Amino acid sequence: MNRAVALRIAACGLMGLGAALLIAALLLSTYTKGKIAKIPLDIDATLVSDGTGTSFDPASLVGEKFVVNENVPLVLQKEISVEAPSNADVVTLQVGDTLRRTDKQQDNGLLLALVDTVTLDRKTALAVSSDTNPGGSVQKPRSIDDEAPPTNVALPHDGLSYRFPFDTEKKTYPFFDPIAQKAYDANYEGEEDVNGLTTYRFTQNVGYDDDGKLTDPIPYASLYDNDEDSQVTARAELWGVPAEDPAEPVTMDRYYAAQRTFWVDPVSGTIVKSKDHGFHYYARDALKPEVTFADFTLTSNEETVESQVAAARDEGDTVGLWGRILPITFTALGLVGLVGGVLLGSFTLRAESALIDPGLDEADHGFFGRRPTDTGPMPAAEAQTEKLPTQRPSDLPPDRPV
Incomplete structure (x- = not known):
């Protein structure tokens, strides 16, 4: 069982516990x-x-x-x-x-x-x-x-x-x-x-x-x-x-x-x-x-x-x-369980998506909520190209005008 599956099970367990506590309250x-x-x-x-x-x-x-x-x-x-x-x-x-x-x-x-x-x-x-x-x-x-x-x-x-x-x-x-x-x-x-x-x-x-x-x-x-x-x-x-x-x-x-x-x-x-x-x-x-x-x-x-x-x-x-005391306590714990389960479930889904599409983990995808700040040219546009040498006039044939 990988970590993502374990987190998903834990999230479901937290939400189930929270719902049970609210019903008990x-x-x-x-x-x-x-x-x-x-x-x-x-x-x-x-x-x-x-x-x-x-x-x-x-x-x-x-x-x-x-x-x-x-x-x-x-x-x-x-x-x-x-x-x-x-x-x-x-x-x-x-x-x-x-x-x-x-x-x-x-x-x-x-x-x-x-x-x-x-x-x-x-x-x-x-x-x-x-x-x-x-x-x-x-x-x-x-x-x-x-x-x-x-x-x-x-x-x-x-x-x-x-x-x-x-x-x-x-x-x-x-x-x-x-x-x-x-x-x-x-x-x-x-x-x-x-x-x-x-x-x-x-x-x-x-x-x-x-x-x-x-x-x-x-x-x-x-x-x-x-x-x-x-x-x-x-x-x-x-x-x-x-x-x-x-x-x-x-x-x-x-x-x-x-x-x-x-x-x-x-x-x-x-x-x-x-x-x-x-x-x-x-x-x-x-x-x-x-x-x-x-x-x-x-x-x-x-x-x-x-x-x-x-x-x-x-x-x-x-x-x-x-x-009074137990219902209030169970209500508070139930709400914590539900909110915690939802947050954990959301994190798990994002983690699984990142494993399927590595691009999701790039900064410009915003997985962690950050927005890209580099607006320059794509990396491919910056690649170096080979330049051909320029021929000098002395290298040209004598019958060809410069």
């Missing part, structure tokens, strides 16, 4: 990214928010009067895990929520408990439903000593739950509230840095208006068969309300309202930080709270923020590698 940026940008199936997180608030004292249920304490330490904890059904298309999250007073022990400090289960589309983070799966459920309350299997009550979810979609946009999303059992708008408010990560800030109002005024509180949906925690009848003296007869029974309904702020990683949709203002109260008129059950504002603690930022970066790095 296109696939990575479209098909492969769609396969990678999904909610993970190995989520196992504990999210903790803490702060202070006003809280009902559960121990006062057996006292002479219901007691409400102010400025008590509170902790809101979410345990998130993955359950069945979870596969390539959907993921089912089970979330255990508890709100506790940390100045009380065991049941005396437990204010709220909820186990929420929801099945999400792994790409859009929207709740999905089927004939066998209504899109979600909540677990009926049990005491700590209850050893019977938990009983779930179907609760169809809609909108987002616990996450935002990959490539979160600056717009309004419906976000499900399991206590209100309904989705409410989460509105984009702006960008904000959280531990070095650029996040989108969203706010949600449940029962409040944008100015923080109580306008449309939600009747509390009890999970007990007898609705014992959504409507309570007790003596007036227990409620602490004025009445002619302290023993007069007074019935109050429980209401709920909330305001939330989410800080969301726009690449992965992970909520890296949250702030919850919850208000649970009893009243005879929905817009006139009388007895507070819990009124709190809690924010994700630093450990939770750090772990969520790390999880968001890991997911974002994976998506960025397959969806």
